[in-house]
Amino acid sequence: MKVGFYPGCSMKGGAREYQESVSALAKVFDIELVEIPDWNCCGATAAHNLNKELSLSLPARIMALAEREGISDIVVPCAACYNRLSIVKHELEADKSLSTRVASIIDLKYEGTTQILNIIQFIDKYITDRLEEKVVKPFDYKAACYYGCLLVRPHSILKFDRVEDPQSMDVLVKKAGGDAIDWAYKTECCGAGMSVSRTDTVARLSGNIMKDAVDRAAEVVVVACPMCHSNLDMRRPEINKFLNEKIDIPILYISQVLGLAVGLDAKTLGLNRHMTEVNLPVKPVREIPVAKEPKKVVNTQKLEA
Amino acid sequence: MQEFEPKIVAFVCNWCTYAGADLTGTSRIKYSANVKIIRFPCTGRIDFMILMKAFENGADGIIVSGCHPNDCHYSTGNFHARRRWIVFRNLLNFTGIDTERIQFSWVSAAEGFKWADVVNNTVKKIKEIGPYENYKKIAVSTLFNEEGASNE
């Protein structure tokens, strides 16, 4: 099974562990991720603030390249890239003349036939069915699933399950053996790109998120966006300073959570790369209810940092 | 040479366009005398064969007009008419009949100005393209007043 893969900048830099964990997870499920050759920047926040055509052309080129390779599905783990690609696909679909114009700019044929999948849609389409049978180490933690904004909005285009109270990541965590808690900050702003320019704002916004998660006894926050991850993880000292507390729960990507559940080791999943140490408590083993042959019982859940 | 005065027949519904044309009159807005109206209860009543008959009998242009979508006096007649025209227009195009000579429009009872515009623009267009010689040829060459039979 081959699926196109668009890494974007963060997978190659700050969020290398995200790519590592997605690749490792795909491998477990015999999915070959084909990186789109000669891919370019999605334009991120900058392009659509500066130049409309540029902001359309950059993602269009990525999709056109994928089309040229005969790729029908592209998984875009970064929520920001996913957002840009999806919105551009939508805009070009709605306006054929714009689509023609963009095709002439990028000098490639653009049909709009590729499907853009975020990490959750990717997992749902290719992995979910086989997930439970592969779980060997249930991820037995109270997890707060944090969706952020770029994955779910605008609802009219992205059609994420329930815009105000999304569920699909919670479902995945539950399937991995976890306890997805009900909490209030699933889609609140983390501060996003203010990370550098207004660290204080990020500390406050991300701080509120972390506070609610911890107050509700979450042992881990699960994310699907490198930006959310960096704010909640890398800005932890600032967050703790703002809250005047010491919050030390880790932030994991959904791909890492599932990776752990299917028995991948911490190094493969890049857990060592997080700023906040991933130090999940060892839990007593829970019997896995399996119908067919009993799986090997693993006694300790040892995480290598 | 005398200027070409096209024969144009308008098939309109009683409730919107006929009333709209009345308003054109009440407002004394002038339009070309080439267009003559035949009243129908609803655009839904306008059989496609009526359009064929008009061309056959020497019409150079046709206007078909009724209530705007959602405004039909009978609530849905114009929706059915619209489907009929979509299909019929396809067929006419395919058989090489000049659909430019048929102007479909929605003119409400309040659109006296629009009616005058529709008429004037249609007359102008038909004057430009000239008489419908193609159709007249087949019509005239064979006109041995068969219809006389039905006119008691």
Added chain:
Amino acid sequence: MSELIKKVKALLNDKTINVFVGYEKGSADRIRACFARNEAQANKVFFDASCTQNLAGYLLKHEVKHFGKLGILANVAALRSIMQLASEFQIKDGEVYVLFANPDGTFVEFNDFHSIEAYLQTTDTGIKAEEQERIASLEAMSNNERWLFWNKEFEKCIKCYACRAACPMCYCHRCTTDVNQPQWIPVASHERGNLDYHLMRAMHLAGRCVNCGECATACPMDIPLNLLTYQLISPIKETFGATAGMKADATYALSTYKPDDKENFII
């Protein structure tokens, strides 16, 4: 072959049907329709790949109907005709025994409309590539060229009405052609009368034509009549989402509407 004959005999013997509409070899081994009512006639029933006529055209014919319960050897076009006729309340479920001649040479019984619908979903019901090409080439012409093309074709028409007789959807007892108060369609086969007649026929089949092509096959003057109705199939499907002869309870594209039906010519 013997299997088919055996089946027809069994059907006639146990009175499941009174007549079986199938194919037989006529003079000079030409394939023609047969109406088997007894063993001897059943023995002549024949089928091979050359048997392509849509026999559904006979289902509503008075001369066939009066035999009683009908059985039919159906091809895909006939199945679609049956569906369309059902949607127009001309055939009830279970009224006609349908034996389907699979392209692979086997025969399948369809016991109800539902199974016909299910089968049609899985099979190719579109028009043939060469017909599509002919339509495309006509569409590529100028308006005047098309006018001349059809004028030339219609000039040939002798108003024999074979197209009407062959069409499974032309089942009206009194065709508009035969209405004389008023005389909508001139009787004589002059250019105008012919144009009127064929435009009318195409409009009456719009949204109902199941693209069996019997009209063109039947035409002794080789007028490509099927193109007129075929050409309307894809716009009707694209604009209204309707395809004729796929469901027994389908709605007719021209007697339904959507408030937001799209057009680009009404001002």
Added chain:
Amino acid sequence: MSRIGVFVCHCGENISATVNCEKVAKITGELKGVEFSTDYKYMCSDPGQTLLKEAIKEHKLDGVVVAACSPRMHEPTFRKACAEAGLNPFLCEMSNIREHCSWVHPKDDLTTEKAQDLVRVMVEKVKKNKALNSIKVPVTKTALVIGGGIAGIQAALDIANCGHKVIMVEKQPSIGGHMSQLSETFPTLDCSQCILTPRMVEVAQHPNITLHTYSEVEVVDGFIGNFKVKIRKKSKSLDEHLCTGCGLCTTKCPQKKIPNEFERGLGFRPAIYVPFPQAVPNKPVIDRENCTYYIKGKCKVCEIVCPTKAIRFDQEDEIVEVAVGAIVLATGFDVLQPDFFPEYGYGKYKDVIDGLQFERLASASGPTQGQIRRPSDGKEPKKIVFVACAGSRDPAKGIEYCSKICCMYTAKHAMLYKHKVHDGTPYVFYMDIRAGGKMYEEFVRRTIVEDGTHYVRGRVSTIYEKNGKLIVRGADTLMGGIPIEIEADMVVLATAGVANKGAEELAQTVHVSYDSYKFFAEAHPKLKPVETNTAGIFLAGACQAPKDIPESVAAASGAAVKVAALFSNDELTRDPLVALVNRQPAPVFSTCVGCFLCQSVCPYQAIEREEIKNRNGEVIKTLARVNEGLCQGCGTCVALCRTKAIDIHGYSNQQVYTEIMALLND
């Protein structure tokens, strides 16, 4: 040979200024079949009409063409004049040579020629006209009112007070509807029950009203004046004649923990129950789904304790068939279901309730006897948040309309809360305050100014529970959109009013149209607000769109007047310009082939199936038939019919064909 009269009107100078009327009369007078032609200054004047009438008599005219103004103006005038002269009014046609000719063209020969053409067209048309008689339809002077809420009650009483019989059908065991659940009503704060219950009793006691509660309409056939209706009376498991309504059974029933629908789940009821104390009829029904006897096969406590032995466990549903002449739909509305608001925790947190639940809490006869207590622990909420537009005006949620009543009842709720919890703090989140109505704006002002309700303009994004409090998070758009969080004890959502469950099915049963929200559609949004597109069926109240009590009552009275007007004659007279399916001698019977493709184009369900049977009673043909009582004469079926089996009076195939011929062949 026809004897047609042509009368060309000058309309003062309105026509004659640009059209040579004398010439028109002269030229058209020479047309074949025209016996008489003249022109006159004012045809519509008394002398003009007299001229017409005398010409009809003198020249024995069998057709008349008046060339004058628009037929939309004076067609009735001249048809009446013809009728007075003994000529069938439908043999009179008008040529519009004023609006469509003299007023829009300059004075020249072309204009006069056009006038001649227009007259010629009508002369030829009138030759094909047929004498027609008005259609008479008998009227059954009994009305059916579906729904026993305030709208149904009002309509039923108004019709009954006009002296006509009324049959009322109510789905629930009691009439009263949503209004009986309300505590007090805006803007006067009078008690809902106090003003409603006398009306309910009046319905029960009115000699002209037959009440079927716990019943539903199953089939509606027929047409205006002549509907046949089947009503399913669901079994109450009770002999209503024997039951005295003592209520002993309801106190002894061992099943006591069934969520009470009337209290919207805030209280409980037994399996044999009266929905509320003032119910009409005040007799219990057994809820078979929850009754121990029907579940387990034994119990029968109610039967044992009943002093009059009125319980009937084996009672079956009864089908009642009635004939009615008019139907009033008054089936009301519903409010949104909890799963609509995951972000507001409705359905998840006990203390997030909807407006109707708050009504029950505030009602003196409610589960808390009118004290405001939160459902979770019974404590008095000290801080309460009301969320207006919960679902309404939210395209993302698929409800784009304004539910209209929420602004007012939310203001009322805040006020009632303040009257009951003096030290409490009410907040209202709102988008706009829509308080158009008599004393409405003043009422909202009172809530804000006198009762100190904090109105916050902004939407609530989310509500969640934290440390026993409901955190309501929103934005205050009047303060520059600053985020705002309120730690509330209770939240009341003004959930959108939506079409009642089953509205779509009912609309299909009674053959009326409905909008995309499943509210029933009126015939015209402005001029026919209580009529439907189906003649003889009317709308009252919130089944049409969200409405408050005064509006519902007004609409109900409006519908009642329409019914009364219909019932004011023994027969209904209708214009005969209707469609008809041709008839032929046997064995053809008709050229209709019964494809019924015409059926779905008819907006009025006027096309019926008619079975032609032979002497043995076997069906030999099924034909379409146009019901003259329902047909409104649009002619869409005529244009659709492939065999030309359907035609329409007034615009027949012969007539329009002749018009085209005449117009184009001069």
